[in-house]
Amino acid sequence: MPDFPLSRRRGSLLACIAIVLALLAGIGLRQPSPPDEPRFVLAARAMVDSGQWLLPHRGSELYAEKPPVFMWMQAASHQLFGGWNVAFLVPSLLAGLLTLWLTWDLARRLWNRQVAGWAVLALFSCLQFGLMAKRAQIDMVLVAMTTLAMWGLLRHLLEGGNRPALWLAGFAAGLGTVTKGVGFLPLLVLLPWALWRWRSRDRARPATAAGARSLGWLLPAFLLGTVVWLAPLGIALLHDPDPVLHAYARELLFKQTGTRYANAWHHVQPAWYYLQVIATLWLPGSLLLPALLPAWWRRLKRLDGRYWLLLGWALLVLVFFSASPGKREVYIFPMLPLLCVAAAPLLPGLLRRAGLRWLLLAYAAVLAVAALYLGVQLLGGGAWAHAQLARRQMPDSLLPVLGGWMLGAGILLAALVLWLRQRRAGLVVVVTSFLLWNLYGWGLMPALDPYSSASALMQRVGQRIGPQAELGLVAWREQNLLQADRPITEFGFKRPWDAQWRLAGPWLAQAPQRRWLLVLDAAMSPCVDRAQLVAIGSSNRNRWQLLPGTAWRRDCDAHLPAAAASSDDQD
Structure with a gap:
């Protein structure tokens, strides 16, 4: 800005750098998380792998909920930057x-x-x-x-x-x-x-x-x-x-x-x-x-x-x-x-009004108090903190990590409010946003990523069935297919669950000693031996079961209840 004084030009440049750094914070440190990110990356990855970019696919089905332009951008980013953990966020x-x-x-x-x-x-x-x-x-x-x-x-x-x-x-x-x-x-x-x-x-x-x-x-x-x-x-x-x-x-x-x-x-x-x-x-x-x-x-x-x-x-x-x-x-x-x-x-003009400045300062102060409270609760390891992690099948080892980030952010925000105070309330909210997005990018999202992206669940699945086993999916979510450690057999995403089972059953029966299914708990077929099921954990508020091929009863012809016989499209 050449018509501004040097000090203002420096301030403008500093503000630009801070904004870019805040938006860049954490890029490459997390994987796609629901509800929308995994399906777009899945379609973009299929474009790169197949070389067919015109029609986006979700597994074996065409993905018709959105045009492919955004997925083209992600696929092009992958061609330029390589790994998906960076490429999917670049657009x-x-x-x-x-x-x-x-x-x-x-x-x-x-x-x-x-x-x-x-x-x-x-x-x-x-x-x-x-x-x-x-x-x-x-x-x-x-x-x-x-x-x-x-x-x-x-x-x-x-x-x-x-x-x-x-x-x-x-x-x-x-x-x-x-x-x-x-x-x-x-x-x-x-x-x-x-x-x-x-x-x-x-x-x-x-x-x-x-x-x-x-x-x-x-x-x-x-x-x-x-x-x-x-x-x-x-x-x-x-x-x-x-x-x-x-x-x-x-x-x-x-x-x-x-x-x-x-x-x-x-x-x-x-x-x-x-x-x-x-x-x-x-x-x-x-x-x-x-x-x-x-x-x-x-x-x-x-x-x-x-x-x-x-x-x-x-x-x-x-x-x-x-x-x-x-x-x-x-x-x-x-x-x-x-x-x-x-x-x-x-x-x-508005920021010259004392009442509005106090209102903006109160916004930053509330965020500071909330971060301090959550940080103390998480670091203290009380019943509430353990309950929150247990609900999401997350390990207690996350408590000091999340607590440390929240407490640190709370201290910085509180110091900011006390230092700049009401007279610089506009600056307070801008710096608060800078701190917030750095906390989000460097601290919270990388710590929560294995559980929000379902990579932790799919890692447990791979370890449980072994490297030589074949894996199929019934009533699956996009993140399950995206995070799998091996080629996957799936039986349609939007196809009703009963119809998926009609294809999955014969697939299991062809090699029952080698094949497994990962199934949403609510979609489990009556035609399985439940004694052989393996509760593999929860992810994204869903419980999942592993079904070995030997648990499939070939002579059974039962069906799921009508209310549970269709897939839940999250789009």
């Missing part, structure tokens, strides 16, 4: 850094560099941003594409026409749509823009008129983005009559888009669900919303186009997702960067 990390830069540049263009710095620090400080940037889920990449599309659209609509920015916006929205179906949402900004133009019709607006004349290029740019995946899929459908392929396309293009939105079959939540998401996952930013809302309203009444587009679009996204019965906390995440841009010009 989210890069998307997070891109989102931060776009937030900075958009705020700089709409206001100035100082406001841009506030926008970046605000976004980094919100809990949901750090969580998603450090997890291998599609949503961080979707948010990067959404923010890129909004960056281009706002530049075009507010700068008096910028055709390259418009083309980039349309392409990013199209690519976002074939990454996750709601990538088209940036196009909704045209509605508040049109309303703002109408409300401002009595003022000279040659810039907005120039922007309107070029909007016809938005559609071809959008279609060009979707062609990245829809074109090869369409070619495959034209040249391959396989009904499985056509069923895959129908499910992905219709059931997993329109039906999932209009008539959701899981994650059903009430209409007000996102209010609690905003109140919790957007901390500490959500603490400022009662002061931001009236300030935003005053600027909307002044017909400031920047706020009309930023806030109008965010409101439309909130209404869009609230109207669907199916809701997840990540759905409204694309709003957050744009709301941080809208909040940034107001933050210096």
